[in-house]
Amino acid sequence: MKTLKTVSLIILSLSLIYLGGCQSSSASKQASSGSRTLAFQKSPLPGGGLAFPHNERIHLSTDQKWIAEEGHLSDLIRLQWTAERAKPAISWADEKGIDKTAIVSHDKANDPEQQDHKHISIETTMSPEGEYKDQLFTRFEIPYDTDVSEIRTHSSNFNVMDGILRVAGEGNRDLQFAKTGENNATTPLWSLRADSSELTGDNAGGNFHVVRYSDEGEALASAIFVNRNDGRVGIGTNEPQSQLDVNGDSLAIRESKTPASSKAPGNKGDIAWDENYIYVCVDKDTWKRTELSSW
Incomplete structure (x- = not known):
């Protein structure tokens, strides 16, 4: 990105404050810091500008509060x-001398x-072997x-390493899956939701839903519901x-299964069927069956 003239002047001003003064000559602008005299040079990067002396640093400090009426001093x-x-931008x-990362804030797009x-963005280069090399x-x-603020990521994966991805609040807490449209508009398709039901103690409230939406983005119903208090599941x-x-x-249980005998391996509550019987495991490795008949 090209260095803006305004940004260069701001950096120059801050540098002079840090160094404690300045002197000018036809070849360079100089500033004195302690017993050293440091010279600004023309930046060799695209767009030019002023280069601060190599390996020097700017130290900024303040005792002012962030108050709008005072001009955010x-x-x-x-x-x-x-x-x-x-x-x-800061790049x-x-x-x-190739820009690799930048923080940019702006109002209008380059293309009218x-x-x-109207956003601040963090930008990084595309793949050096890809179609948009170094962009x-x-x-x-x-x-x-x-x-x-609708915070967005683009061509990015988001990983939480050894931590928690948390959605908190007092209303519905949603993790939403949506489709995109013009101008980055989104239309929801599904949501994972902890609802806004009151937290009344005894693990009640804040129940879990899998919510489905219409093509227009209107919530239709909870396809799956889980009560936080007792763990009951509603479909x-x-x-x-x-x-x-x-x-x-x-x-529906789509696949048939025939236990080899009444002592076949199984867990209490298992259910199976074949063309002739329905089988229920009533205890560990203990099956009973009932005959099926047509009518």
Whole structure:
């Protein structure tokens, strides 16, 4: 990304504050720090600008609060765009001077035909062997000028290593699966939900749902419901009356099975069927059966 003139001037000002003063000459701008005299040089990177002396550092500190009425005096670095499609950025380049990562905030897209971006983004380069070699690409973006910020990732996988991915709150807590449309609009298809039912003690409230949605994104029903209090599971019902309550007129076990004998391996509660019998395991390795007949 090209270094903006505004950003260069801001960095220069901060550098001079750190160094404690400056001197000018036709060849360079110089600043004095202690007993050393340090010279600014022209940046060799694309776009030019000023280069701070190699291996030197800027130390910024403040005792001011972040107060809007006072002009946010504690914002020690402020990058401003002065044209609607300008994009002030902080970028990191490799040893060859090629930008590899950047943090960018801007209002308008480069292409006037695109909708306004209005976001801050973290960008990294695409694959060096791919179609968009060395191009910076938005991986993570946080929009502004909105009460609820739709944070997005692009061409990115999200991994939690030895930690917790948590959705917390007092309302419905959803992990949603959706389809995308124009201008990054989304339409939900499924949600995993801990609902907003009141937490009344005795493990009650905050029940679990698998919610399905219509093509228009309207919630249809909970395909699966689990009561947190007693663990009862409802299929097609949010009020299961037994450990598994199916709100339907059939239950299918697709594969047949014939126990070898009444002492065949099995666990209490196992059910099996074949063309002639229904088998129920009533105790460990203990089966009983009932004959099937046509009518």
